[in-house]
Amino acid sequence: MTTEMLAVFLGSSIRLAMPLLLAAIGELVSERAGVLNMSLEGMMLTGAFAGAVAAWATGSPVLGLVAAVAAVVPVALLQAFLTNTLRANQIVSGLGLNILILGATTLGYREIFGARSREAIPGFDKWSPPGLGDIPVFGEAVFTQVWLVYAAPLIVIAVAMMLRTTALGIALRAAGESPRVLDRAGLSAVRLRYGVVIFTGIMAALGGAFLAIGDIHTFTEGMTNGAGYLAIAAVIFGKWDIVRTAIACLLFGAATALQFQLPAMGIEVPSALLIMSPYLLAFLSVAGLVGRQTAPRALAVPYWR
Amino acid sequence: MTTEATSTPARAPSWRPHAVAVPQGLLVPVAAVLGAFACGALLVVATGLPLGQAASAFVxxxxxxxxxxxxxxxxxxVYALVGLGFIFANRANLTNVGGEGQIAVGGIAATAVALAPGVGQLPFGLAFIVPMLAxxxxxxxxxxxxxxxxxxVGTNEVISTLLLSFIATWLVYWCVQSRQLLRQPMTSAATLPESPAIPEAAQLPLLTGDYAxxxxxxxxIAVGLAIxxxxxxxxxxxxxxxxxxxxxxxAAMRAGFSTQQTVxxxxxxxxxxxxxxxxxxxLGDQYSLKAGFSSGYGYDGLVVGLLARGSVSGVMAASLLFGFLRSAGITMEMSAGVPTALVVVIQGLIVVAVAGAAFWLDRKQPARG
Structure with missing residues (x-):
């Protein structure tokens, strides 16, 4: 691999990992608090759709991002209401929401864009931090990215600090391990779980919006194409630890980037195997073949006061 | 089984197979379906299409x-088979989300065996029975x-079956992508990769014998298995x-049942x-393995199983509903210009409504995990 190819590979790995990373941070916080958001896929799709539509209508990608976050809140509230108040099966309600959102965004896309499909949508410009952008070869290929990419590591650090050192972080983890203890301590497990689902929604919407207005600059039907499930897989593979989850996302991004990189290098590997590899890694991880299982104890268990 | 005494609860007269309250159990899915259809009708009106035309295209x-x-x-x-499997495992409080992947590996096996040398020449219908068994x-x-x-290991079955589904979906892709596996020799650059066609002898016989x-x-087969x-x-x-x-x-373990074996x-x-x-x-519809052939069938089957709330008749009713719903949706798009996505919305609404309604339905039952 030449230096140029390595640089391009690194750059595209980071770019492809970004939607996963944003969504996975949200999902990690939520799972640590005991809520499994199967609807992550649908939330990302909501963000992608709302972001694309708003950016197209207003011509401003920033407004697109705002719209993405605004649009996902009702979805997240519905998911939170179903899982926390109605204590619905978290998997069933999540899959149902995914089906609903896939249908609704496809319908909305046809209504709004109709024949003008595939029209380019105004997106964020790429930017390189001073200094880093001037590095030969790597500056252009790796460090010239949409600003959200640079925000992501900051969010990871902030969330890691929040989970580890703050009272809120301890309360969140308690909600995922033993919600009853939390309730006895005078805090509401249900209210916390509402909060984490909304946080997940916002992060997923950022991830989805990144896809639509940060990377591809268009919306296509069902464009998330399993990214939400992949983000959940990253949390599992990362053993519910934020740094490991972030690394898992980068790894999954790299596996996706390899699909395009390997043929360019003249190496014949069936692309199906590369696309499958993140799921396979996550599967081996949950199968206990890669270390021990460390899922939060009350994960996906509705809380009955 | 250790002693005869421990197995007596199985024959105790107080135990009834479907102890779930029937009227309410039926009311909620029916209400959810009707409500979802009403929402669908509203959406058709909202998009400015003539409702009557859409409805007649649907019918x-x-x-x-x-x-x-x-x-x-x-x-x-297809939905009924996946749904039956779902309620079977669900009786042991297990959630099988992996129908999609199980369909995919089944499709691979059926294709590989049906195309294996000699299988197409087997007599007495074995040409399609053997691939089905495989x-x-x-x-x-x-x-x-x-x-x-x-x-x-205690791995959560929802997570493992979901991941296995994704793995299986891409296994299909790999099989049709690689010439060493099941890909048919290229005919033109434009054709999508797929397997060679299933030989006629291995195709499922038609009940009427008429392709119309x-x-x-x-x-x-599905009806027999349902019974x-x-x-x-x-x-x-x-x-x-x-x-x-x-x-x-x-308690089951105390009664002499092996939990692990049962699972x-x-x-x-x-x-x-x-x-x-x-x-x-x-063997009965697609006649050659293509990437993504299982797309959505497994998840629809899962939804059928969920809607049935554990009853076999529920699986049959829900699979008929969704089978006709999906087919009708495809026609509606072609003849009345109503996007199939409308049917997807209706389906999603049904699932969300039924998932939420479990709150009222399960209150009378003992707590489940």
């Missing part, structure tokens, strides 16, 4: 011709992995064992049903 697509009815029925058979075994294996993991109404023998599942779940010791393990594993068995059966569904799709 046409579902019941308009012998071909339409047959296509819907064939689709329902697919069932492949599906059972795929489901069994999740069962063994659950029993041995292509209902396959998958239908009677079998109803009997096993409702009247047999195995059915009681599943229920006991599902409701209270500790593995439940997943073998659920997976087998998924694999058989894959064979029915390949």
């Amino acid at each position: 046409d697509g579902a019941f308009g011709s012998a071909y339409a009815i047959s296509a819907s029925l064939n689709r329902s058979v 697919a069932t075994l492949a599906g059972a294996f795929w489901g069994g992995i999740a069962g063994v993991l659950k029993a041995r 109404s292509p209902v396959t023998i998958g239908l009677p 079998l599942v109803a009997v096993v779940l409702g009247r047999s010791r195995l059915g009681f064992q599943l229920k006991a393990v599902g409701l209270n594993p500790v 593995v068995l439940a997943f073998l059966v659920a997976g087998g049903f998924g694999g058989l569904a894959g064979a029915v799709m390949l």
Whole structure:
């Protein structure tokens, strides 16, 4: 691999990992608090759709991002209401929401864009931090990215600090391990779980919006194409630890980037195997073949006061 | 079984197979379906399309011709098989989300065996029976992995079956992509990769023998299996064992049932049903393996299983509903210009409504995990 190819590979790995990373941070916080958001896929799709539509209508990608976050809140509230108040099966309600959102965004896309499909949508410009952008070869290929990419590591650090050192972080983890203890301590497990689902929604919407207005600059039907499930897989593979989850996302991004990189290098590997590899890694991880299982104890268990 | 005494609860007269309150259990899904259809109608009006035209296209697509009815029925058979497997495992309180993957490996196995040298020449219908059995075994294996993991390592079956589904979906892609596996030699650069066609002898016989109404023998097979599942779940010791393990594993163990064996068995059966569904799709409808052939069927089957709330008749009703709904949606798009996505919305609404309604339905039942 030449230096140029390595640089391009690194750059595209980071770019492809970004939607996963944003969504996975949200999902990690939520799972640590005991809520499994199967609807992550649908939330990302909501963000992608709302972001694309708003950016197209207003011509401003920033407004697109705002719209993405605004649009996902009702979805997240519905998911939170179903899982926390109605204590619905978290998997069933999540899959149902995914089906609903896939249908609704496809319908909305046809209504709004109709024949003008595939029209380019105004997106964020790429930017390189001073200094880093001037590095030969790597500056252009790796460090010239949409600003959200640079925000992501900051969010990871902030969330890691929040989970580890703050009272809120301890309360969140308690909600995922033993919600009853939390309730006895005078805090509401249900209210916390509402909060984490909304946080997940916002992060997923950022991830989805990144896809639509940060990377591809268009919306296509069902464009998330399993990214939400992949983000959940990253949390599992990362053993519910934020740094490991972030690394898992980068790894999954790299596996996706390899699909395009390997043929360019003249190496014949069936692309199906590369696309499958993140799921396979996550599967081996949950199968206990890669270390021990460390899922939060009350994960996906509705809380009955 | 240790002693005769421990097995007596299975025969105790107080135990009834379907102790769930029937009227309410029926009311909620029906209300959810009607409500979802009403929302669908509102959406059609909102998008400015004539409702009558959309409705007539919808009915046409579902019941308009012998071909339409047959296509819907064939689709329902796939949903019914996956749904039956789902409620079987769910009786032991296990959630099999892996129907999609079990269909996929079933499809691969059915194709590989049907195309194997000599199989196409087998007499007495063995040309299609052998691939069907192979697919069932492949599906059972795929489901069994999740069962063994659950029993041995304690891996959450929802996560493992979901991941196995993704792996299987890409296995199909790999099989049709690689010439060493099942890809047919390229005919032109424009054709999407797929396997060679299933030989005629291996295709499922049509009930009418006429391609104008292509209902396959998958239908009677599904009906027969439904009766079998109803009997096993409702009247047999195995059915009681599943229920006991599902409701209270500790008590079940005290009664002499092996929790681990039950879990593995439940997943073998659920997976087998998924694999058989894959064979029915390949040998009775698709006739060649293509990437993404299982797309959505497994998840629709899962939804059918969920809607049924544990009853076999519920699976049959829900699979008919969704089979006709999906077929009608496709026709509606072609003839009335109403996007199929509308049907997807209706389906999503039904699932969300039923998932939420469990709050009221399950209150009268003992707490479940």
